[in-house]
Amino acid sequence: MYRRTIPFIISIVIGLSYILSGALPEISAWKNLLDKWFQISTAFAVLIGAISLSMVHFRNLRRPERLIYSTTLIIALYGTVVLGLIQTSKGELYQTWYNMTIVPLEAAILSQIAFYITTAAFRVLRMRSLEASLMLIAAVFVMFYNVPVGAAVWQGIPVIGKWLMDIPNTAAMRAITMGAALGASATAIRVFLGLERSYLGGGE
Amino acid sequence: MPIFEGQLITMIAQLILAATIFALLRRSRSGERLPKIRRLAGLDAIDEAIGRATEMGRPTIFGNGSGGLNSAQTIASFSVLEYAARSCARYDTQLIAVSYVASVYPVMEAIVRTSYLELGKGDSYDPVNTVRFIASGWGASASALQGTMRRERVAACLFMGSYYAETTMITEVGANLGAIQVAGTANTAQLPFMISSCDYTLIGEEFYAAGAYLSKDDVQKVNLVALDYAKAITVIVIIIGALLATFGDASHLKNFLNY
Structure with missing residues (x-):
């Protein structure tokens, strides 16, 4: 009890x-x-x-x-x-301690993301299947859409890149967001109805 | 009684969803058959991942991100943790459950300890190393998690919860170690990174439904059926809205939904 x-x-x-x-x-x-x-x-x-x-x-x-x-x-x-x-947290030595350790360390850790994204992108964008090939083509358009050289290469690139971001990407993201919102509501209702009790420490 | 603008329809929708769950619950208890529920490959992969870790004699790591106890994603992750803890206890596989959030840590500890005790594997539960609070703040926690994964040479990674910028950093380490990775989140910005680095990803509502899917209990499954009904109604409303916006005036529907 x-x-x-x-x-x-x-x-x-x-x-x-x-x-x-x-x-x-x-x-x-x-x-x-x-x-x-x-x-x-x-x-x-x-x-x-x-x-x-x-x-x-x-x-x-x-x-x-x-x-x-x-x-x-x-x-x-x-x-x-x-x-x-x-x-207290306002003290000079405390602030120096924080600014000289945590801030640069977090910045250094954050900088790793660029390298990890590159390896992840390389893995995903290999043309091993039809889906991966379509993804690669879409990624090329979106990447060139986000840099000024895209329009210089071909005027159609920004148009296609914008369409990809605004229509298929937005539609898919909204569908996922709506599904997630319904899922969150259902989780809340399960908690209220006592069907979900794992947050109380688990057990039968 | 006055009510804040835009809240009435939301509340009615929630009450209808709750009433649907109750109605389905009664149907289930009276012995009526519920619609069949399709299994999710990502959830079956949890068994596969833990099984592989058992064969290799290496640990399984579980993380539930940086959401607090006020996050629905964290609550949903507890069911997966309970399932993973029971599987690890059953097969005598080392489990490392890590928490970034101090308030979440005691709940995770209680879930894992209870799971081990209920299976009679209390001796396998290490009160210091099985569930660990690693650090708060995404930078420190990401580096702690990376270090733990590398040092312990984990064979299975289960990342379920609210993840932010650290997603790529931890899932790429798992991919580099050759671990089977199953991830789930409702944070849409992190989904592409999980999909690119992990073997299986539970997307949005699939992740919320994980607890009910993993349960063998029919009572839990009525929730999924009710959720599917809610999705069907949402799709119908979207289609009506799209038709009205295209061929007429959707403002009445918009005003009604914002009432």
Whole structure:
């Protein structure tokens, strides 16, 4: 009962309150209140996440091949916490620490995408079947449509590229979006009817 | 009672969908046969992927993206996680379930632990390494996931949930490792990357329906039948709208739907 029934009742009451507050002006303020509750309860979960991360990496300290990486992570994790507690997130050293590590590292990671997209595109655009050949032809038109040299090569390229993007691409994307919206609605209804209970921790 | 503009028809549509599910549920319980449901190749591939990981003696990795507990995609991913955890427990295959979102991590941990315990495989469940919180923020989580996949040499990758810019970075690593990859998302911008790098991709509503498909329970399947009815009605409304817009005036239909 404590593990499934009470959490299920709480989720139904909160879920219905949220839906009704989006539709009825009289109780629209509930939405902001529920959002705040969600943020507060999520903040507690960060502690659980940090404990999990620490457990994995403290265990790795016993493995020589992972020692250096896990030590770096532990120092970074707890160093940031200590610095944040001393200086708050507005502190000069905290800001420098963040801007000199996270920002350039994320930029470096983001730059990998260009290379990965190239390998993915190479795999997809090999002419192994009729579908792949059509995809390659469409991709060439769309790529040339997006660069100025396309129109210089042939005036028809921008016209065909625009048509491909505006008509078949938009139609397919809208169909997927509508299907996904119906799927999301059906998932919500399954949760409300108690047919979907895996979010309560699984089990028969 | 006043209601926000544009919400009434949406609410009525939701109530009709719920009523349809109830009606089909009653039909199912009274023993009437439900329409046959076509299997999705992507979901059958989950068994294939875990089976291959078992044969190779290498782990299966599961990730559900950066959606929080307020994302329908995350809720839908839990059913797939439960199915994967049960399959891995049954075949004694190592499962690594990774979470980017701190609030999602405890739910994933509970699902996997319960699945192992219910199959009597509690000893195979490692409380530290089976379900891991890797990092929040897509950059850190993508690099952590890439590293985990390479270090553990995963043989099967299941990526189900709300993915963003990190999609290509993680699925290309999986492709490079030669892992069988099954992915699913409703984020249309990431679908091309999943389709290009993964062996099977669950597109949009297929992903939401995964839980019901994977369940052997008829009660879950009524939801899919109701969803198909809703799709049929949507298609009819689109056709009517297209005909009205082409040959007449679609503003009345538009106003009605926005009521």
